[in-house]
Amino acid sequence: MVSLTNFNKLSEILQTFITDEEVADLCEKWGYEDTARKLSAHDLIRFFVISSSKKWESFRDAETKLPKEKSLPSVDHSTLAKKAQNVPYQILQELFSRLIKRLGRGARRALLKPYKLFAVDSTTITFQHPDMSWAGYTRTRHAIRLHTKFDVEEGQPTQVVSTTGRDHDVMVAPRLYKDLESLSIITGDRGYARTSDFQYLHERNQFFVIRVAKFFSLSEELEHSVPLDAGGKVKVDQTAFIGKGTRKTKSRFRLVTFTDNEGNEIRVATNLMMMSPEDIAYIYKLRWQIELFFRWVKGNLDLSNLFGNSPNAVYSQVYGTLISYFLLRWIYNETKEEWEILHSYTFIEFTRRYIAHTLPMEVRCAIKSLFGKWGSLCVSTGKI
Numbered sequence: 001m002v003s004l005t006n007f008n009k010l011s012e013i014l015q016t017f018i019t020d021e022e023v024a025d026l027c028e029k030w031g032y033e034d035t036a037r038k039l040s041a042h043d044l045i046r047f048f049v050i051s052s053s054k055k056w057e058s059f060r061d062a063e064t065k066l067p068k069e070k071s072l073p074s075v076d077h078s079t080l081a082k083k084a085q086n087v088p089y090q091i092l093q094e095l096f097s098r099l100i101k102r103l104g105r106g107a108r109r110a111l112l113k114p115y116k117l118f119a120v121d122s123t124t125i126t127f128q129h130p131d132m133s134w135a136g137y138t139r140t141r142h143a144i145r146l147h148t149k150f151d152v153e154e155g156q157p158t159q160v161v162s163t164t165g166r167d168h169d170v171m172v173a174p175r176l177y178k179d180l181e182s183l184s185i186i187t188g189d190r191g192y193a194r195t196s197d198f199q200y201l202h203e204r205n206q207f208f209v210i211r212v213a214k215f216f217s218l219s220e221e222l223e224h225s226v227p228l229d230a231g232g233k234v235k236v237d238q239t240a241f242i243g244k245g246t247r248k249t250k251s252r253f254r255l256v257t258f259t260d261n262e263g264n265e266i267r268v269a270t271n272l273m274m275m276s277p278e279d280i281a282y283i284y285k286l287r288w289q290i291e292l293f294f295r296w297v298k299g300n301l302d303l304s305n306l307f308g309n310s311p312n313a314v315y316s317q318v319y320g321t322l323i324s325y326f327l328l329r330w331i332y333n334e335t336k337e338e339w340e341i342l343h344s345y346t347f348i349e350f351t352r353r354y355i356a357h358t359l360p361m362e363v364r365c366a367i368k369s370l371f372g373k374w375g376s377l378c379v380s381t382g383k384i
Contacts, residue, residue, distance in 0.1 A: 009071070010354075011069075013371075017103070022098075023091070039073055039079055043073060044087050048316055048317050051307075052325075053324045058307055059077035059308070062307075063080070081313070084307065085310045085312050087312060087316065092320055092323065095319070097159075099327070103330050116183060116185070117184075118149050120187070120188040121189060121290045123145070129142065134311055136164065144163070147173075148290065161176065162315055169192055183207075185207040187209045188208075188210045192210050195242050195249050196247070198242065198253060210268060211266060211267065211269075212269045220240060221240040234278060236255070240252065251271075256270065338362075339360075
């Protein structure tokens with residue numbers, strides 16, 4: 001049984017949900033023979049999750065800190081680099097997807113009953129290194145891009161598609177639109193505005209609120225009256241066919257134009273016909289939560305500081321970082337109601353105390369209670 005103290009360690013939490021047997025099965029699936037004695041594939045997974053949360057700066061930096069980390073073997077930086085280059089990153093990618101499926105089924109408070117709101121967006125991580133030509137972006141810089149579907153209410157990513165920096169949002173969007181829950185709403189910025197996708201989502205009874213550029217062609221516009229409220233930000237509420245020629249939509253969609261807090265005009269397309277225009281504007285503004293997620297991951301888990309140069313090393317670190325974020329956010333979401341009366345921690349404050357092992361006893365007891373419900377089943381079966 002894991003002690004109360006160990007529930008405050010991310011390595012022990014990770015071990016609860018990802019077993020050695022599961023990692024071994026994934027190694028076999030992806031054709032990797034794990035023969036190393038000093039550093040196993042599972043050790044490498046733990047390394048990337050722990051290094052991101054503790055903000056280790058490089059493989060060399062990690063070498064000096066590993067002796068103090070009891071859950072990891074002490075190895076030199078060259079061993080770490082070689083292992084990261086050889087272990088298929090798809091193993092960490094699949095573990096991240098499995099965690100989402102296992103831990104994303106908890107009770108949810110309805111944000112916009114009965115709808116479930118997802119934001120889609122991408123973040124680009126750029127770097128300069130002569131050995132990273134595989135991630136071409138510009139003449140002097142290389143980049144990878146994380147295309148993400150984000151559960152706004154839970155504050156959690158539910159899907160991440162990793163590509164090089166040249167893969168634009170609109171080309172990857174169809175992969176994010178698959179397997180949506182019923183009564184889902186997708187909200188996105190102009191990078192996701194494509195008329196064929198509007199029609200695709202509409203014909204599958206999926207809702208969307210996506211920003212469109214001013215140059216988008218409209219035809220057969222029908223405007224609806226907007227209350228003359230001096231403080232109102234909604235300017236236009238209309239329906240129209242979007243696009244022209246072969247790209248013109250088959251269905252008539254709604255377009256709501258409003259201003260943001262800085263007075264900038266925003267126009268969104270949607271197939272939500274029964275909601276008020278103010279609600280449509282509000283849904284789009286909630287898209288900002290995914291931007292905050294990207295900022296948090298880059299700033300607090302140091303994702304912009306890449307350790308290795310090869311695709312395996314880079315993408316393994318990326319998915320290790322995402323696993324770290326997912327577990328921390330899940331623990332925070334699942335325990336907050338039990339201790340928030342006594343301690344009003346933000347997610348950032350909670351995470352800092354969790355990593356530093358300075359959480360109050362009430363919070364640690366709530367975490368122990370959580371794993372009393374989940375831990376034994378996970379350890380015995382490896383499944384939720």
